[in-house]
Amino acid sequence: MKVLVTGAAGFIGSHVAEALLHRGDEVVGVDNFNAFYDPAIKEANIDEVRASARAWGRAEAFRLVRADIVHDDLSSLFTPENCPDVVCHLAAWAGVRPSIVNPLIYQSVNVEGTLKLLELARHHGVKPFVFASSSSVYGARREVPFREDDRVDDPISPYAATKKAGELIGYTYHHLHGLRFFGLRFFTVYGPRQRPEMAIHLFARAILDGKPIRMHGDGESSRDYTYIDDCVQGVVAAIDRSTRVEDKDGYRIYNLGCSDTTSLRGLVSTIEAALGKKAQIEHAPDQPGDVPLTFADIRRARAELGYDPKTPIPDGVPKFVEWLKKRRGESN
Numbered sequence: 225m226k227v228l229v230t231g232a233a234g235f236i237g238s239h240v241a242e243a244l245l246h247r248g249d250e251v252v253g254v255d256n257f258n259a260f261y262d263p264a265i266k267e268a269n270i271d272e273v274r275a276s277a278r279a280w281g282r283a284e285a286f287r288l289v290r291a292d293i294v295h296d297d298l299s300s301l302f303t304p305e306n307c308p309d310v311v312c313h314l315a316a317w318a319g320v321r322p323s324i325v326n327p328l329i330y331q332s333v334n335v336e337g338t339l340k341l342l343e344l345a346r347h348h349g350v351k352p353f354v355f356a357s358s359s360s361v362y363g364a365r366r367e368v369p370f371r372e373d374d375r376v377d378d379p380i381s382p383y384a385a386t387k388k389a390g391e392l393i394g395y396t397y398h399h400l401h402g403l404r405f406f407g408l409r410f411f412t413v414y415g416p417r418q419r420p421e422m423a424i425h426l427f428a429r430a431i432l433d434g435k436p437i438r439m440h441g442d443g444e445s446s447r448d449y450t451y452i453d454d455c456v457q458g459v460v461a462a463i464d465r466s467t468r469v470e471d472k473d474g475y476r477i478y479n480l481g482c483s484d485t486t487s488l489r490g491l492v493s494t495i496e497a498a499l500g501k502k503a504q505i506e507h508a509p510d511q512p513g514d515v516p517l518t519f520a521d522i523r524r525a526r527a528e529l530g531y532d533p534k535t536p537i538p539d540g541v542p543k544f545v546e547w548l549k550k551r552r553g554e555s556n
């Protein structure tokens with residue numbers, strides 16, 4: 225099978241590309257290596273994907289296209305000889321707080337970019353389409369766990385609104401053009417290659433460097449953290465299901481979380497334990513756009529995708545720390 229993975233140089237995309245290559249699929253990765261965070265990190269991610277592909281004797285099964293999903297013409301990737309069997313659309317501007325500062329880029333990439341890929345898919349007859357949505361669509365709700373059928377009409381950041389918009393336009397393309405659109409609501413994913421501005425990565429670096437970390441709110445805000453290998457297992461299972469499901473079941477939303485919550489205070493303690501070093505904590509007010517709580521009900525993904533997260537946060541954080549130290553050239 226040939227899979228077009230957008231955002232292939234990013235955190236989740238590079239892992240998805242590797243998992244697909246490992247099991248024998250062909251991958252065409254698209255990424256524009258933008259400067260949302262240091263593009264050198266994305267180059268390093270791609271180097272690792274290529275190194276893995278070489279080690280598995282599958283170097284020729286991976287092709288990288290440096291292109292922008294909004295501004296470049298990607299139709300050559302959909303010609304009969306190149307056409308993917310599935311689109312796995314992970315490229316986006318991620319992150320809640322920067323979306324408040326710069327909502328227009330979020331609209332452009334996350335809404336218009338998604339629409340452009342949906343248009344390519346429908347014009348070239350590619351029906352399976354997997355889309356990276358987000359737990360942020362649940363907004364500031366406190367009734368837990370979050371279920372896919374819950375009302376999600378109150379996004380509290382532009383980022384969340386663009387992800388909800390992606391789910392909505394996906395439904396339209398399913399209805400009008402028969403696309404089999406699977407929207408995956410990721411719940412705070414972490415692990416090797418995690419984006420550098422995300423809390424676990426940010427905190428671990430600061431603690432290692434002896435710098436203070438900023439704890440927003442009272443430390444009781446909670447997240448359902450998902451280890452990258454579990455997330456990837458869910459994405460690959462969704463890719464597979466999107467290729468074989470009947471058209472009538474061709475629109476589905478899935479939560480991909482761990483179905484467990486960890487408070488911010490608990491997270492910091494877990495990172496401290498993994499590093500063997502105490503954090504210097506600076507307290508700061510709650511940040512606009514941040515939700516108080518996320519907690520996934522994953523029964524649907526378990527039943528229909530065989531999704532089976534195996535890495536709770538006390539196991540996943542030490543694995544992340546090990547990777548971080550190795551990348552920084554520090555021994556344990």
Ligand SMILES: NC(=O)c1ccc[n+]([C@@H]2O[C@H](COP(=O)([O-])OP(=O)(O)OC[C@H]3O[C@@H](n4cnc5c(N)ncnc54)[C@H](O)[C@@H]3O)[C@@H](O)[C@H]2O)c1
Pocket residue numbers: 230231232233234235236237254255256257258260266291292293294313314315316317318319333337356357358359409410411412413414419
């Ligand atoms: N990491 C998480 O916890 C999390 C949670 C919920 C949802 N998501 C979603 O999952 C997806 C992957 O997230 P991630 O954490 O790997 O982020 P990431 O920023 O590491 O990866 C996204 C990639 O998309 C690329 N990209 C952005 N705009 C592009 C454009 N116009 N053209 C081509 N490429 C472009 C970026 O260069 C980047 O490499 C995103 O859609 C994100 O919104 C992530």
